[in-house]
Amino acid sequence: MALDELTSQILVCRKCQLYQCANRVVPGEGPINAKVMFVGQNPGAEEDKIGRPFIGRAGKFLTKTLAEFGIKREDVFITNIVKHTSPQNRKPYPDEVASCLPYLIEQIKIIKPEIIVLLGASAKESPRVVGIEYCEIVHPSAAMRFTKMRNKFKSQIAELANKIAMLNTQK
Numbered sequence: 001m002a003l004d005e006l007t008s009q010i011l012v013c014r015k016c017q018l019y020q021c022a023n024r025v026v027p028g029e030g031p032i033n034a035k036v037m038f039v040g041q042n043p044g045a046e047e048d049k050i051g052r053p054f055i056g057r058a059g060k061f062l063t064k065t066l067a068e069f070g071i072k073r074e075d076v077f078i079t080n081i082v083k084h085t086s087p088q089n090r091k092p093y094p095d096e097v098a099s100c101l102p103y104l105i106e107q108i109k110i111i112k113p114e115i116i117v118l119l120g121a122s123a124k125e126s127p128r129v130v131g132i133e134y135c136e137i138v139h140p141s142a143a144m145r146f147t148k149m150r151n152k153f154k155s156q157i158a159e160l161a162n163k164i165a166m167l168n169t170q171k
């Protein structure tokens with residue numbers, strides 16, 4: 001399946017109840033040949049308004065930190081496990097995760113990233129695909145709030161930048 005076709009399916013999805021209280025669906029964005037995919041848990045209020053992932057305060061912090069370490073946001077694919085926001089940004093229920101997960105699995109199959117970066121709680125629910133390297137990192141919203149977490153987050157992004165540099169030398 002092509003990425004555009006998959007995105008079209010996500011845009012009209014009604015497989016779980018979450019679409020009912022959301023303004024926009026947030027399929028994810030980035031180049032189809034991205035080597036690195038970032039996966040969060042679900043879109044927040046800002047993302048729900050615009051339909052783009054990680055564009056609120058935490059997303060801006062993530063984008064800024066990536067840039068500090070030479071990683072361009074436009075070079076990576078960013079998405080979430082669950083594509084609609086949830087009421088009061090509660091954690092998605094297991095049945096909602098189960099309904100939405102096939103979209104992420106299909107995105108992974110199409111994009112074929114070499115590294116998947118799991119942000120915070122998304123680490124527990126993300127499928128693991130053989131042959132892809134997984135990095136679990138602190139969620140940017142926690143990194144913004146707590147100095148200790150911020151330092152850890154930055155060192156994890158620095159490590160990721162090194163891995164990407166290695167991939168680029170193997171081209």
Ligand code: SF4
Nearest residue numbers: 013015016084099100
């Ligand atoms: S959260 Fe996922 S499964 Fe549920 S309606 Fe939205 S796109 Fe469909």
